[in-house]
Amino acid sequence: MRKPMSCKDLVVLVTMYFEEALPRRDRKRFEKHIAGCPGCTAYLDQMRMTIKLTGTLTDDAISPAAEAVLIAAFRDWKQPR
Amino acid sequence: MTDREEVNEEEVVAALRAGDEAAFVKLVEMFNGTMLRVAMGFVSSRAVAEEVVQEAWLGVLKGLQAFEGRSSLKTWIFRILTNIAKTRGQREGRSVPFSSLDPREDEPVVDPSRFHPPDHPQWPNAWAAPPRSWSDVPEDALLSKETRTAVEKAIKSTPPSQRIVITLRDVDGWSSEEVCNALHITETNQRVLLHRARSRVRAALERYLDGERVP
Ligand SMILES: [Zn+2]
Numbered sequence: 001m002r003k004p005m006s007c008k009d010l011v012v013l014v015t016m017y018f019e020e021a022l023p024r025r026d027r028k029r030f031e032k033h034i035a036g037c038p039g040c041t042a043y044l045d046q047m048r049m050t051i052k053l054t055g056t057l058t059d060d061a062i063s064p065a066a067e068a069v070l071i072a073a074f075r076d077w078k079q080p081r
Numbered sequence: 082m083t084d085r086e087e088v089n090e091e092e093v094v095a096a097l098r099a100g101d102e103a104a105f106v107k108l109v110e111m112f113n114g115t116m117l118r119v120a121m122g123f124v125s126s127r128a129v130a131e132e133v134v135q136e137a138w139l140g141v142l143k144g145l146q147a148f149e150g151r152s153s154l155k156t157w158i159f160r161i162l163t164n165i166a167k168t169r170g171q172r173e174g175r176s177v178p179f180s181s182l183d184p185r186e187d188e189p190v191v192d193p194s195r196f197h198p199p200d201h202p203q204w205p206n207a208w209a210a211p212p213r214s215w216s217d218v219p220e221d222a223l224l225s226k227e228t229r230t231a232v233e234k235a236i237k238s239t240p241p242s243q244r245i246v247i248t249l250r251d252v253d254g255w256s257s258e259e260v261c262n263a264l265h266i267t268e269t270n271q272r273v274l275l276h277r278a279r280s281r282v283r284a285a286l287e288r289y290l291d292g293e294r295v296p
Contacts, residue, residue, distance in 0.1 A: 006206035015276035039211030054251040059114020078100035
C-alpha cells in the first residue's frame with residue numbers, strides 16, 4: 001500500500017489531473033485526497049478559475065499598417081510575373 | 082480566443098492559392114495576434130516580434146503552393162513562425178525557448194513555506210497556509226478589467242517557454258496535440274510548462290485577489 005498523497009504532492013499534479021494524464025491509481029489517490037481536504041479543494045477551484053480567466057484574454061488586433069503591408073505582399077504574390 | 086471557430090483548411094488553402102484576398106485577410110486576422118504573442122517569447126521586443134510575424138507571413142505566401150497538407154495549416158504556419166523567431170532570437174544573443182532550461186523552471190509551483198514540514202508529527206507536507214476559496218469574490222470583480230490585467234501581467238512574467246505554452250493552450254484554446262506539433266515538444270514537456278505557467282498565474286491572482294479583500 002502506497003502512502004497517501006500529501007497536499008504538497010497534489011499541487012504538482014493538478015494539470016496532469018485535468019488532462020486526464022494521471023495513471024488510474026494516482027487518479028484515485030488524488031480524488032481521495034481532494035474529497036477530504038478543503039485546502040486542496042480550494043486550490044483546485046483556484047486553478048480552474050485561473051484557466052477560465054486566462055481564457056478571457058484577447059489577442060491584440062493587427063495594426064492597420066501591418067495589415068496593409070501584408071495585403072500588398074499578397075497582391076504581389078498572386079500577380080504572376 | 083481567436084481561433085476556436087472551425088475552419089475547413091482545404092477550402093482556405095484552395096482560396097488562398099486562387100488569390101482570394103478576403104481569405105488571406107481572414108487568416109491573418111485569425112492568427113496574427115497569437116503569432117505575435119509567440120514571437121515575443123523568442124525575441125527582445127515587440128517591434129522585433131512584429132517584424133518576425135511579418136516575415137513569417139511572407140514565408141507562408143512563399144511556401145503556399147508547395148504546402149502539401151501533411152500537417153495542419155495552423156501547425157505549418159507556426160513552424161514557419163518559430164523557425165524565423167528562433168533565428169532572430171539567436172542573432173540577438175537570446176537563449177532559445179524549449180531548447181534550454183530557464184533557471185526559473187525549477188522553482189516549486191507553490192511557495193514551500195505554505196506547507197507544514199515533511200517531519201511534522203501530525204500533518205507532514207499538508208497546507209499550513211491553505212488557499213482561500215474565491216467563491217465569495219463577486220463575479221464582476223473576478224471578471225473585471227483589473228483582474229484580467231493582473232493575469233496578463235503574470236503571464237508576461239513567466240519564462241518564455243511557459244508563456245508560449247499557456248498562451249496557445251489557455252488564451253487561444255489549442256489542444257495539447259496542436260501545441261506539441263507546432264512547437265516540436267513532447268507531451269510531457271508541454272504539460273510541465275503549462276502547469277508551471279498556470280501555477281504562477283494562480284499565485285499572482287491569489288496575491289491580487291486576497292490583497293484586495295478587506296480582512
Ligand atoms: Zn490537501
